[in-house]
Amino acid sequence: MKALRFAVSVPQFLVLKVLGALLPQLHYRGPLATVRLEEIPEPLLPSPSWVKIRTLRCGFCGSDQSLIFLRDSPTASPFTSFPCVLGHELAGQIVEAGKDVRRFAVGELVTVAPTLGCAARGIDPPCPSCRTGRPSACENSAEGGFSPGLFSGICRDIGGGFAPFLTAHESQLFRLPEGATPETGAMIEPLAVTLEAVLENRPDRGDRILIIGGGVIGNLLVQSIRALGIACHITVSEPSRFHAELAAKEGADAIITDGDLFGHVSELTKARRYRPMLGKEIFMGGFTKVFDVVGKTQTLRTAMRAMAAGGCLSVVGIGDEVRLDLTPLWLKLQTIRGVYGYGYHTIAGERLHAFDLALRLAREKKVRLEAMVTHRFGLEQYKEMIAVNRSKALHRAVKTVVSFPL
Numbered sequence: 001m002k003a004l005r006f007a008v009s010v011p012q013f014l015v016l017k018v019l020g021a022l023l024p025q026l027h028y029r030g031p032l033a034t035v036r037l038e039e040i041p042e043p044l045l046p047s048p049s050w051v052k053i054r055t056l057r058c059g060f061c062g063s064d065q066s067l068i069f070l071r072d073s074p075t076a077s078p079f080t081s082f083p084c085v086l087g088h089e090l091a092g093q094i095v096e097a098g099k100d101v102r103r104f105a106v107g108e109l110v111t112v113a114p115t116l117g118c119a120a121r122g123i124d125p126p127c128p129s130c131r132t133g134r135p136s137a138c139e140n141s142a143e144g145g146f147s148p149g150l151f152s153g154i155c156r157d158i159g160g161g162f163a164p165f166l167t168a169h170e171s172q173l174f175r176l177p178e179g180a181t182p183e184t185g186a187m188i189e190p191l192a193v194t195l196e197a198v199l200e201n202r203p204d205r206g207d208r209i210l211i212i213g214g215g216v217i218g219n220l221l222v223q224s225i226r227a228l229g230i231a232c233h234i235t236v237s238e239p240s241r242f243h244a245e246l247a248a249k250e251g252a253d254a255i256i257t258d259g260d261l262f263g264h265v266s267e268l269t270k271a272r273r274y275r276p277m278l279g280k281e282i283f284m285g286g287f288t289k290v291f292d293v294v295g296k297t298q299t300l301r302t303a304m305r306a307m308a309a310g311g312c313l314s315v316v317g318i319g320d321e322v323r324l325d326l327t328p329l330w331l332k333l334q335t336i337r338g339v340y341g342y343g344y345h346t347i348a349g350e351r352l353h354a355f356d357l358a359l360r361l362a363r364e365k366k367v368r369l370e371a372m373v374t375h376r377f378g379l380e381q382y383k384e385m386i387a388v389n390r391s392k393a394l395h396r397a398v399k400t401v402v403s404f405p406l
Helices: 010-022 062-068 074-079 182-200 216-227 241-249 262-269 297-306 327-331 354-363 379-390
Strands: 002-006 035-039 050-059 089-097 109-112 165-169 173-175 208-212 233-237 254-256 272-274 282-284 287-292 307-315 335-338 344-347 350-353 373-377 399-403
Touching: 002 379, 035 379, 050 109, 050 182, 062 379, 089 165, 089 182, 109 165, 109 182, 173 354, 182 216, 182 354, 182 373, 182 399, 208 216, 208 297, 216 233, 216 241, 233 241, 233 262, 241 254, 254 262, 262 272, 262 282, 262 287, 262 297, 282 297, 282 307, 282 327, 287 297, 297 307, 297 327, 344 354, 350 354, 373 379, 379 399
Parallel strands: 208 233, 208 287, 233 254, 287 307, 307 335, 373 399
Antiparallel strands: 002 035, 050 089, 050 165, 050 399, 089 109, 109 173, 272 282, 344 350
């Protein structure tokens, strides 16, 4: 079968860090490309607790783009293995089930929580994170019976959804609601990410929330907050007017598109603005909770200076190494939280995985997912898909997906 595989060597990495800055297309076109469409065997079930899935749709995630363009920190490299078949936002149909699979059957439509935790790796007893319902923080992602990989799609042995077939452990599977489209199924994973972020840094009524970045995840953060019935004021800072206006349609109260976030803090939050001897201004008062979907030095610095005392900053975007002035952290007793993956939460007395909650909100039509899929490509059109994602505002793109024949 044809699959989109990622691989990079140290010499290739070093050359692309220089030439790729001048010619970004070298990352996906030509002899230095980090991704290629290659012929590989169809996957076999790793154990009787796994299923084989025929892929229907697979979304192109910002993390896929960061990997292709080598924007991730090498610090995460011990927990990945190459070459690997990319793609972790997917919907598909089970075509084979191992003899130990009990809760799912051939023919069912599913989506996949891609985390490769202790259960998927066959490790018992599970690590503390998996034991407490946080498999995305599994301490054994480089251990067990197959190659390192935090999740399906960045593991040499467990491929992702940019291929006609993939395998998944029973613990990773979530059944799609009746009538759900493959597009909706492919959007459940990013929705689960934003629900996780909101549940771990849950706004209260009357909070002033700032979301930095209004793309897919920023939009879904707005949708998640509103779907959970939280009556707080939401500001979205996003340079693309197209994407910012989409966030406003989903319930954002204010949008900032001029790039001058500091110029709007006081009017939106009544914060007092102070100018240091050198450097950017700092505010007393400000946004009570911030979700940074970009995760770069400049956005993190801005978030901390514009956030109120006792505020909590959730770093949702995965950037490269950053440099921060930690003065706002101690001066205003702030908290910075990492956001990654999904786990279990107690909601109204019920223990739910973030995927369960995402599927429930989709079934109850409290979120709009299918409409966010604006562009569909065949797998062989992956270069065009990457090019569209490099210029989303130009193409009026929100979520792009690879569509496989039904």
